[in-house]
Amino acid sequence: MSVFGKSVTAVVAGVALVVAVGLGAASAQEPWVAPPEAKNLKNPVKGIGNAKTIVETNCVTCHGPGGKGDGPAAAALPPPKPADWTSDKVAKETDGEIFWKITNGRGAMPPWKHLPEKERWELVNYIRTLQKKK
Ligand code: HEC
Incomplete structure (x- = not known):
């Protein structure tokens, strides 16, 4: 025994x-850097569609309601912590880079490839609206 x-x-x-x-x-x-070809991807979509609802359902647990990276799950995650979408770092990235990161994910950040491309671009546009509100 x-x-x-x-x-x-x-x-x-x-x-x-x-x-x-x-x-x-x-x-x-290491800092999370999108590949150079992602940088120049052109955002073909205007508006946010259902992005606010998609974010409330799928993202705020980690990224927080205002996208500041302070969702309830953030405290329990090891670094790197969920990104603050309103930070200068994210604001300076191109739409293509943010789109690529949402698509591919890294570590605790899940990939969102299964969402239609249009919805992923709308998520980028929604993140831009939060940056303006900051
Ligand atoms: C389980 C927690 C979690 C969920 C849910 C989550 N994220 Fe993240 N997110 C992260 C973490 C952690 C990082 C930082 C990853 C890194 O730096 O390696 C991140 C990073 C990001 C970044 C990169 C910011 C930048 O430009 O460097 C974007 C954009 C992002 N998330 C968008 C989203 C969106 C949109 C959703 C919902 C559809 C979402 N995330 C859901 C944890 C999460």
């Missing part, structure tokens, strides 16, 4: 290690 107990402990330790390594890889500390 004690042998069995040991192997269970070993398996649990092994799983914990895999999870820890996985999280380490996901929370890369």
Whole structure:
């Protein structure tokens, strides 16, 4: 029985290690930079469509209602923390870069490829409205 107990402990330790390594890889500390070809993508969409609702459903838990990166889930996440959409850093990025990041995600930030392209551009436009309100 004690042998069995040991192997269970070993398996649990092994799983914990895999999870820890996985999280380490996901929370890369380097600044998140979109590839150069994303930078020049032209935003073909005007207006925000349903973006406000999409954000309230899918993004505010991490990014906060005003997009400042202060959603209720943010405190529990390891760095890098959810981006502050109203920061100068994000404001200076092109629509294409923000679109690319929403599409691909990184670490705790999920990819949103499954949303139609038009909706992803509307999310970019909605983020711009929050930057203006700042
Ligand atoms: C589970 C938490 C979580 C959810 C949900 C989430 N994000 Fe994020 N988001 C993050 C984290 C963490 C980062 C920072 C990632 C990094 O720097 O590696 C991030 C970064 C971003 C960035 C990059 C900002 C920049 O230009 O550098 C954008 C844009 C963004 N999120 C948009 C969204 C949108 C739009 C949604 C909803 C459709 C969303 N996020 C949902 C956690 C989340």
